[in-house]
Amino acid sequence: MERVVVTGLGVCCSIGHTKDEFKESVYNGRLGLKPIDADRFSTDSACYANKQACVLDQELYADVEASDETVLTQLGNRVIAEALNDADLLPQELNPHRAGLFVATTIGGSYAFMDFTKKRIQEGINADDYELLFKASTPNITGSLMRTLGWRGPSSTIS
Numbered sequence: 001m002e003r004v005v006v007t008g009l010g011v012c013c014s015i016g017h018t019k020d021e022f023k024e025s026v027y028n029g030r031l032g033l034k035p036i037d038a039d040r041f042s043t044d045s046a047c048y049a050n051k052q053a054c055v056l057d058q059e060l061y062a063d064v065e066a067s068d069e070t071v072l073t074q075l076g077n078r079v080i081a082e083a084l085n086d087a088d089l090l091p092q093e094l095n096p097h098r099a100g101l102f103v104a105t106t107i108g109g110s111y112a113f114m115d116f117t118k119k120r121i122q123e124g125i126n127a128d129d130y131e132l133l134f135k136a137s138t139p140n141i142t143g144s145l146m147r148t149l150g151w152r153g154p155s156s157t158i159s
Contacts, residue, residue, distance in 0.1 A: 008087030010079035014054040019082060041118060072105065072141045073148075080145065091149065100153035103142045 009019055014032025016022030025032075032054035036043050040061060043051045055061070064074045080101070084091060119125050142157040 007089065008083035008085070010082030010084075010086065012056070012060075012075050012079050014056060017057075017060060019086060042121075045121070073144055076103065076141060076145045077148070080149070094151070096150050097152045099149070099151040101142060101146055101149070101151060101155045102158075103145070103156070104158045 011017075011019045011022040013022060014034070015025035015030050033052050034055060035051055036053050036055060037058050038044070040055070040058065056064075067074060116125065139157050142155050146152075146155050
């Protein structure tokens with residue numbers, strides 16, 4: 001059995017867009033729970049009991065959403081770059097057969113589900129809308145990140 005070594009850490013969440021911002025927020029007791037922006041996802045319907053969530057800042061969210069329909073792929077690449085920098089590693093220095101990826105996300109497939117539900121409520125859905133639900137699952141996104149990086153080692157996803 002071979003050892004597993006965590007060499008770098010990257011973070012992007014509701015209380016920090018980088019590992020250092022996150023650490024400072026945790027030390028200062030900052031919580032990420034805030035009202036969900038209606039432009040992002042309306043919670044006006046009575047079926048939503050909770051009107052708050054730990055959400056990314058609207059500005060970052062809008063920037064990412066404009067170029068990545070799953071939201072997670074671009075954020076994942078950002079966090080991986082931070083983790084490699086944190087480990088003082090360059091991607092070309094890694095053996096792709098031994099480089100692995102562990103993704104922990106609270107977004108999970110919820111972004112795709114929210115987008116699907118918003119379309120269903122506002123305009124109805126068609127067969128193509130179902131594709132995003134499957135394409136944006138966290139295991140699929142982890143696999144996509146691994147393929148983008150050219151890594152062939154172990155991968156794991158927690159959502």
